[in-house]
Amino acid sequence: MTRPPPNYWLRRKGAGGQAPRRADFPAGTNLCLHCPAKCCHYIALHIDTPSTWDEFDTVRWFLLHEHTAVFVDGGTWYLMVYTTCRELRPDGLCGIYPTRPKICRDYSMEECEFEEGSVYDQLFEVPQQVEEYAEALLGPRPAESSAGVNGVTLPVLPAPLPIANNGSPRRPHRSGSASPRLSGAP
Numbered sequence: 001m002t003r004p005p006p007n008y009w010l011r012r013k014g015a016g017g018q019a020p021r022r023a024d025f026p027a028g029t030n031l032c033l034h035c036p037a038k039c040c041h042y043i044a045l046h047i048d049t050p051s052t053w054d055e056f057d058t059v060r061w062f063l064l065h066e067h068t069a070v071f072v073d074g075g076t077w078y079l080m081v082y083t084t085c086r087e088l089r090p091d092g093l094c095g096i097y098p099t100r101p102k103i104c105r106d107y108s109m110e111e112c113e114f115e116e117g118s119v120y121d122q123l124f125e126v127p128q129q130v131e132e133y134a135e136a137l138l139g140p141r142p143a144e145s146s147a148g149v150n151g152v153t154l155p156v157l158p159a160p161l162p163i164a165n166n167g168s169p170r171r172p173h174r175s176g177s178a179s180p181r182l183s184g185a186p
């Protein structure tokens with residue numbers, strides 16, 4: 001039986017090594033064999049650009065859920081959900097490589113987040129960030145926008161955190177992309 005190719009990143013990580021950089025490898029190297037399958041651990045979906053308090057409140061609702069973030073890339077807003085693909089194998093390779101979705105087949109290793117060296121236009125990771133952003137854009141939130149269905153005012157939010165602009169890690173959005181990870185199947 002043929003053994004699957006090893007994932008060197010996982011092996012190095014297990015040994016306490018540092019994540020490698022693109023420059024560490026000769027041209028043509030399959031970086032997926034040196035990567036913890038970063039692009040198989042989230043999904044990202046286009047969302048409408050919010051422009052009213054109600055729309056920003058929907059974005060805030062997204063962020064009230066665990067394992068979510070909202071980012072803006074090239075003027076387009078995305079909801080990101082950090083979740084691991086069911087088909088990602090423990091060795092870091094794709095378990096359904098021959099039949100992986102088109103979104104995975106189309107993803108370019110040359111433009112992927114192997115190094116996470118670039119940035120988002122904006123990144124919101126907690127509700128307070130989008131609340132502060134909306135207030136800067138629209139002014140104070142109207143009273144009716146902060147009332148619940150029973151007229152109950154929402155809890156006062158703690159002090160807002162800074163919005164990450166041009167300094168946060170960026171991943172190419174997954175609304176149209178995924179991983180070309182190799183199958184290790186015999």
Ligand code: SF4
Binds near residue numbers: 037108109112181
């Ligand atoms: S395509 Fe995905 S698995 Fe392959 S190197 Fe890039 S981020 Fe890692």
Ligand code: SF4
Binds near residue numbers: 039100104
């Ligand atoms: S390449 Fe696609 S199908 Fe395969 S493990 Fe990654 S996200 Fe899942």
